[in-house]
Amino acid sequence: MKVQVHVTLKPGVLDPQGKAIHHALEGLGFAGVADVRAGRFFELEVADDVTDADLDAMCAKLLANTVIENYRITRV
């Protein structure tokens, strides 16, 4: 089965890359963008017996750095 993981910076953690992307969008003439936060997206192909706890451990131990990042797991 397929699992999607979104990793995003925690609120309050400054995101210089998101800020640069925001400025670039403005430079391209796109109006109305209030803020940009950059993150990471993973797609995992896993066996059906991989548990939610396993997936959570994968995120906490490797896919995200929980000092600065949150993660969201979705089975699709």
Place this chain on the structure above:
Amino acid sequence: MKTAVIVFPGSNCDRDMAVALETVTGRAPAMVWHRDSDLPDGTDFIALPGGFSYGDYLRSGAMAARSPILRAVADAAARGVPVLGVCNGFQVLAEAQLLPGALMRNAGLNFVCRTAALTVENSQSLFTAAYDAGETIHVPVAHHDGNYFADPETLDRIEGEGRVAFRYAEPVNGSARRIAGVLNDAGNVLGMMPHPERAIDRAHGGTDGLRLFEAALGVLA
């Protein structure tokens, strides 16, 4: 004094680190490959060098922090063996949770490569005992991800416990409270973005890094 330098695929300051260790101890360090699971018997100083381990895949230091040799490094650190992580080595130690906080992309987004002025904040640690508290030293920096981050409670705690070893004298990369180097709670693990191994010979343009190795390797009179 038996020293070891951990070598990851993508390390590029491992030889500079080896030269620094040999200069001070008179004995070449063991170069230990990341896939090894053990350190040489009797290793009493471990250095994690700068570079781009695993091509900075996922996050700087993230893959190296999960490599087999890091379990041996963590065990040695827990036994009190001094561990020095420089630049990518600092990123690895933070990713391995042997040091608090994380190193993010520089606030200005640019790679920063120049000599930085550092203030010695703690002159009591085994790495910094040859410096004077408040002394300004000059050490090269060369990094893209050196922007130190920790939550305010953690920052207050490490400051209160004297675990900020070095601070940038002026902003370099957006680091919280201009922190350049951090100690673990036991004081035997130091991570720092500046490169002391690049300031040990007059031909480097300065020798302010030499005293760190002399203090940590116990060769001071």
